[in-house]
Amino acid sequence: MRVMSQVAMVMNLDKCIGCHTCSVTCKQAWTNRKGTEYVWFNNVETLPGQGYPRRWEDQERWKGGWERTRSGRLRLRAGGRLRRLGQIFANPELPELSDYYQPWTYEYKNLTDAPAGDDMPVAKPVSQVTGEPIGTIEWGPNWDDNLGGAPEHGPRDPLVEKVRDEVGEKIRFEFEQSFMFYLPRICEHCLNPACVSSCPSGAMYKRVEDGIVLVDQDQCRGWRMCVTGCPYKKVYFNHSTGKAEKCTFCFPRVEAGMPTICSETCVGRMRYLGVMLYDADKVAEAAAVEDEQDLYPAQLECLLDPDDPAVVAAARASGITDEWLDAARRSPVYDLIRTYQVALPLHPEYRTMPMVWYVPPLSPVVEAVAAAGRDGEDAGNLFGAIDALRIPVEYLAALLTAGDTYAVEAVLRRMAAMRAYMRHINLGEERDESIATAVGLTGQEMEDMFRLLAIAKYEDRYVVPTAARSDADALADTHPLDDGCPVADSPIAASKERVMLNLGPTRRTV
Secondary structure, eight states: OOOOEEHHHEEEGOOOOOOOOHHHHHHHHHHHHOOOTOSSEEEEEEEETTTTTTTTTOOOOOOOOOOEOOOOOEEEOOOOOOOHTTTTSOOOTTOOHHOOOEEEEOHHHHSOOOOSSSSSOOOOETTTTOOOBOOOOOOOOOTTTGGHHHHHHGGGOOHHHHHHHHHTTTTHHHHHHHEEEEEOOOOOOOSSOOOHHHOOOOOOOTTTTOEEEOOOOTTOOOOOHHHHTTOOOEEETTTTEEEEEOOOOTTHHTTTOOOOOOHHTTTTTTEEEEEEEEHHHHHHHTTTSSSGGGHHHHHHHHHTTTTTTHOOOOOHHHOOHHHHHHHHHHHHIIHHHHSSSSOEEEEEEGGOOEEEEEEEEOOOHHHHHHHHHHTTOOHHHHHHHHHHOOOHHHHOOOOOOSTOOHHHHHHHHHHHHHHHHHHHHHHHHOHHHHHHHHHHHOOOHHHHHHHHSSOOOHHBBOOOOOOOOHHHEEEEEHHHHSSSSOOOOOOHHHTOOOOOOOOOGGGGGO
């Protein structure tokens, strides 16, 4: 067992109101400069929809993530080293600017400097990249927001195409009428990141202390293989600096014990941050399971119980401090992922082991029940609707569990049971333990889950320890300041090479 720590995030999609506050604050903090005009480290998509960049989930086109070979090993979907070397100067799987959008501004000087006259001055749109006028604006980072243009753009959603093969053409009308939700997306900071293994220059790395994936700007040579390798398309190319950039998980704030800026400013309070412990020795095996629908339970097996004495001992042996262990015990992310099992990973079939998870929305089911004139808070009605409304369930399964509808139904049933159970309490009625028992929970667990999902305070939603710092004098005595690697006493450290996580055959080492 090799215990490592990861600062992870969970988002409750039922509480996202699609206000884009997280996107705007992230943009102002990190990508409000030349070369990143088209870059949104955080964006909010309306689903069903094509997303940003367009059709980013179509891995047959973009070749992102990993694939399992017939021998049971993992290789990058974009190909091995020789294939990628042959494409290093002309990558055919690289998204173009038109796949994102042409960033634009307006000629405001036409409004402020126009001479007096009978005609109204017009601020024409111009490209922020080329400075040339744009005749017609045809796409943007949230062009299909709130199902805007759904009859034209909705059927192009790769998940709609996949689900339509299973439930028929009627999804074309169903989702327009009653099925819509928001999906905020950031970098997944995966346990098995394909972008790191795709980088020819070794510029991308996953931090040992908190699991955040970053880009070494001095090491980056702008090959852009990482853009192809990331299946979530959350690595971007700065055309001004010639370097790759990505979501940093606001690591300066995290190191100070503060939440990310998108979490801090979230209006719906739908984000949760916390520490997760995982067994790094199991990641390669879990990512290489044969059946894609087994990837979610396999990743759950990698996540460790911070109250287990054996895990605590192994974590201390790995250098994880007691402060981080205490944060792992109080982690809201662990409760949502492991204890209550109501959070699911985004597209586990990419085999990257993502660490930004989502609580699927129950609102499409509740709205459908209410629209039918039935009680949308009754457990029986909701359970029946979950079984009957195959389109939302199939779509969510394609999004979160590689098509495993059973896992999605289990989560939705727990969420529905929580609504019904808490309504009994709020109306002054006796607690109906049978509702909790029906979904494998106790009444107390149901109330604890309600407090976490509905009314949790700031300190309950964000449990982020500060970066571990030892006494500087003691550090200087025990580890003299030379040009060697200070993080480990190992042959790798002695050779002064970059320290990699060594996840077996799934990782490239340099």
